[in-house]
Amino acid sequence: MTEPLQISELFYSIQGESTWAGMPCLFIRLAGCNLRCTYCDARYAWEEPAVAMTTADVLAWVRQYPGILIEITGGEPLHQAGVYPLMQALIEDDRRVLLETNGSLPLANVPDAVSIIMDIKCPDSGMAGRNLPENIDLLRKRSQKQCADEIKFVLSSVADFHWARDMVTREQLDQWVTVLFSPVRPLLTPQDLARLLLDHRLKVRLQLQLHTLLWPDQTRGV
Numbered sequence: 001m002t003e004p005l006q007i008s009e010l011f012y013s014i015q016g017e018s019t020w021a022g023m024p025c026l027f028i029r030l031a032g033c034n035l036r037c038t039y040c041d042a043r044y045a046w047e048e049p050a051v052a053m054t055t056a057d058v059l060a061w062v063r064q065y066p067g068i069l070i071e072i073t074g075g076e077p078l079h080q081a082g083v084y085p086l087m088q089a090l091i092e093d094d095r096r097v098l099l100e101t102n103g104s105l106p107l108a109n110v111p112d113a114v115s116i117i118m119d120i121k122c123p124d125s126g127m128a129g130r131n132l133p134e135n136i137d138l139l140r141k142r143s144q145k146q147c148a149d150e151i152k153f154v155l156s157s158v159a160d161f162h163w164a165r166d167m168v169t170r171e172q173l174d175q176w177v178t179v180l181f182s183p184v185r186p187l188l189t190p191q192d193l194a195r196l197l198l199d200h201r202l203k204v205r206l207q208l209q210l211h212t213l214l215w216p217d218q219t220r221g222v
């Protein structure tokens, strides 16, 4: 029998990131993370005690919101083996499922029906050494199967921007996957990042965290 899921929080909000930004969304935040990014805004997911729940418990909560988009996030959700039966159960419930992952764990067993939003960690995160290069190859293969995946760079500085731009160019990411560049405010302002994107003619999407604009004083449940 699968271990129960360790849940940090369940909440219903507006999707603030990715190309799904603006959509009402159910968030399943799994506890625990194998990384320690300098800018982490979800430390409570790995610092505070979790609540044990079964897949059936989570499904019962989800079913109170018929048809609503679902995001599984963390922490690092792939850190828990129970995430796989959870993804399968949500797909069988006919849901559109997004999986936010930090890119440091293998993606090979994520179902094709799940949209992966994978971070590539930049140097200022302190975690760039943890990116798994084979995950890029796997996403490339999934793109040939029309999987709706996205790659996200969280940028803390102009140096991070240039590092990310070199990666986009080298892997030709903008040719086969949706690429998101997201600034860490106030270290890099949205205005400065917008100017850099335009000046360098990059075909990537500027991502602002919509939930932080809607609810600037809330750090959880949004």
Ligand code: SF4
Pocket: 033, 034, 035, 036, 037, 039, 040, 041, 042, 043, 045, 074, 075, 076, 102
């Ligand atoms: S991977 Fe995400 S949850 Fe984990 S430390 Fe980094 S920002 Fe925080």
